[in-house]
Amino acid sequence: MGRRVNMDSLGLFVLLISTFLHWTAASSADEISWSYSGFVGQSEWSEYFPDCGGTSQSPVDVITTQTKYDPSLVPVMPLGYSQHSNQPFSMHNNGHTVIVELPEWMGLGGLPWFFTAVQLHLHWGNGGPGVGGSEHTINGRSSDAELHVVHYNAELYPNMSAAMTQRDGLAVLGILIETGEETNPGFNNILNYMSRIRHADQKTFIPAFDVQSLLPKDLGRYYRYNGSLTTPPCYQSVIWTLFHERVQISKAQLLKMEMMLYSSKVQEVDRMLLQDNYRITQPLNHRIIFASFSAESGRELSSGEVTAIVIGVMCGCVGVAVIIRFIVKTIRFFKLLHLETVVVNSSTSSWDVLHNNRPAPMPRTKETEKSQEIKTDLALTLTSKAERKEELSPSPQTEP
Ligand SMILES: *[C@@H]1O[C@H](CO)[C@@H](O)[C@H](O)[C@H]1NC(C)=O
Ligand SMILES: *[C@@H]1O[C@H](CO)[C@@H](O)[C@H](O)[C@H]1NC(C)=O
Numbered sequence: 399m400g401r402r403v404n405m406d407s408l409g410l411f412v413l414l415i416s417t418f419l420h421w422t423a424a425s426s427a428d429e430i431s432w433s434y435s436g437f438v439g440q441s442e443w444s445e446y447f448p449d450c451g452g453t454s455q456s457p458v459d460v461i462t463t464q465t466k467y468d469p470s471l472v473p474v475m476p477l478g479y480s481q482h483s484n485q486p487f488s489m490h491n492n493g494h495t496v497i498v499e500l501p502e503w504m505g506l507g508g509l510p511w512f513f514t515a516v517q518l519h520l521h522w523g524n525g526g527p528g529v530g531g532s533e534h535t536i537n538g539r540s541s542d543a544e545l546h547v548v549h550y551n552a553e554l555y556p557n558m559s560a561a562m563t564q565r566d567g568l569a570v571l572g573i574l575i576e577t578g579e580e581t582n583p584g585f586n587n588i589l590n591y592m593s594r595i596r597h598a599d600q601k602t603f604i605p606a607f608d609v610q611s612l613l614p615k616d617l618g619r620y621y622r623y624n625g626s627l628t629t630p631p632c633y634q635s636v637i638w639t640l641f642h643e644r645v646q647i648s649k650a651q652l653l654k655m656e657m658m659l660y661s662s663k664v665q666e667v668d669r670m671l672l673q674d675n676y677r678i679t680q681p682l683n684h685r686i687i688f689a690s691f692s693a694e695s696g697r698e699l700s701s702g703e704v705t706a707i708v709i710g711v712m713c714g715c716v717g718v719a720v721i722i723r724f725i726v727k728t729i730r731f732f733k734l735l736h737l738e739t740v741v742v743n744s745s746t747s748s749w750d751v752l753h754n755n756r757p758a759p760m761p762r763t764k765e766t767e768k769s770q771e772i773k774t775d776l777a778l779t780l781t782s783k784a785e786r787k788e789e790l791s792p793s794p795q796t797e798p
Contacts, residue, residue: 432630433661434494434675443630450632455680456625457533457572460640460687465621471690473618474571474639475507479515479610486603489591493598493661494629495519495675498588504609506549506569509637513549513569516558518609520545520575520588521628524673525656532574533628533676534640541574541644542652544676545612546628562627567635573613578646584611585647589654597664598672614643619691628677642691 430446432438444451481503488499497519504515522543523531532541549569550561561567587607594602619642626634659672 430630431493434677440677443632447630447632449626449634450630452626452632452634453681453683454624454626454634454685455632456628456636456638457535457677457679458623458625458682458685458687459535459538459679460621462537462689462693465687465689467692468622468688468690471620471622471688472508473690474509474620476610476613476617477505477507478503479613480608482608483606485606487606488601489588489595489604490601491595491598491659491672493663493672495521495672496588496592496595496659498604500547500609505552506571509569511551511553511566514552515609516548516550518545518547518612520655521676522652522656522673523676524671525653530576531656531674531676533679534572534574535679536574541576543575543647543655545571545573545575545645547571547573547609547612562635563633564635565624566637567633568627569637569639571613572638572640574641574644575647575652576644577649577652580646580648581651582645582647584608585651587611589651589658592654592658596658597660597662599663612645614641614645616643617641619643619689621687621689623685623687625685626680642689 430438432443432446434440438446478501483501485501487501490497497517499517500515502514506513506515520543521531521533523529530540530542532544534544535541547570549571550558551564551567551569555561555564555567584607587604591602591604594600621638621640621642623638624634625636625638626632627636656673657671660669661672661675662668662670
């Protein structure tokens with residue numbers, strides 16, 4: 399009984415605390431300070447931003463064997479990405495990522511509507527080994543980082559804020575980033591200036607650069623699905639394009655990205671590194687991920703694979719030739735076997751008969767070495783053959 403009372407009072411206490419927390423969270427206006435882990439971490443987002451608990455959330459894991467090839471998906475066309483202007487780009491740290499604002503004359507074609515560029519930003523890990531910091535994964539495998547280029551549907555909506563809550567309102571390009579040996583000069587256009595915006599809410603201007611230099615070369619092969627913003631408020635308004643080709647940056651570039659920024663503001667005493675700013679993959683919930691390419695054309699063959707295929711085909715041809723030869727021989731053998739029963743009556747060894755008479759029932763158009771050998775044999779045994787000629791004369795074709 400006493401135990402029961404304790405449980406009830408504990409329950410009431412928890413209820414009061416959570417009500418208080420909800421009240422304080424709600425009282426801090428629209429700007430609830432969410433994070434990737436800790437207080438209002440990913441698993442709590444949906445309590446404060448209901449769309450984060452929706453059924454068409456992003457990112458997702460792309461299981462390539464379950465994608466559907468859609469031949470109508472044409473290459474995406476960046477418009478004005480490479481155009482240079484003397485207008486610098488604005489770049490800031492919003493406490494969750496680094497954002498570069500893009501001029502409105504940049505856009506995206508190749509989708510059912512024209513989309514205007516808004517901004518680009520990055521997602522990354524924590525500088526350690528282990529899983530990468532990409533949001534989307536392919537066949538369960540993450541990449542080291544991920545670039546998102548955000549656009550809004552300028553044909554259906556007047557601006558970004560109107561479009562971002564609506565279906566088909568946004569188009570985001572997802573570019574998986576992996577590390578290699580070489581420095582990627584395109585990414586230095588951002589990384590070289592990140593030291594100016596180490597703290598949340600800091601802002602700077604950077605020289606305009608060719609945004610297309612951040613994209614993979616192959617814009618024709620990608621995955622397409624309907625999803626959401628990957629940060630609160632998680633609006634389910636995004637037509638996603640995730641490129642099949644990854645881009646490479648150097649290990650030093652990745653480390654700079656992962657170690658440079660703080661999620662804390664400049665006046666905050668405790669500095670918090672801005673790391674692991676990726677959302678975990680969300681359930682597909684019966685959504686279909688379309689691929690602009692079919693699995694067979696999805697990758698180039700290595701020279702080793704080409705050699706293997708050539709050898710395989712050659713072996714196959716030889717195999718088929720051997721089988722055909724075997725079948726021909728078997729047919730001939732059985733025909734001769736039939737003849738043998740006739741010939742055996744002439745009191746000769748059956749193998750002699752088989753050997754000596756082999757070419758007789760099957761006239762060939764092309765003479766092999768073997769048949770020539772047999773011919774010489776025939777010449778030697780011509781006399782005995784002549785004797786049997788009468789017996790062999792009924793052709794096998796005349797048999798029922
Ligand atoms: C966006 O468009 C809507 C609808 O026309 C308008 O009410 C709103 O003020 C616009 N917002 C901005 C930031 O321009
Ligand atoms: C996204 O949803 C719309 C309907 O709202 C549908 O017409 C379209 O085919 C979907 N696209 C993909 C890639 O699933």
